[in-house]
Amino acid sequence: MSGMGSPVHLREPLPEPVPAEGCDVCGALAEQRARAHAAGDWSKVTDCNVELRRHPHP
Ligand SMILES: [Zn+2]
Numbered sequence: 001m002s003g004m005g006s007p008v009h010l011r012e013p014l015p016e017p018v019p020a021e022g023c024d025v026c027g028a029l030a031e032q033r034a035r036a037h038a039a040g041d042w043s044k045v046t047d048c049n050v051e052l053r054r055h056p057h058p
Contacts, residue, residue: 017052026055 019026
């Protein structure tokens, strides 16, 4: 078969979560995520997305 052994960059497969309006924590995470985006730091972007998704809201 063909050689498909090259490493694949794992990107976030889900759409990025939207920060809850009026939530300071989500706002801060979204800001961090934007900075990580600008820096090309995809693992940090993913971290921020995970935290955004997990942040509970009433
Ligand atoms: Zn929040």
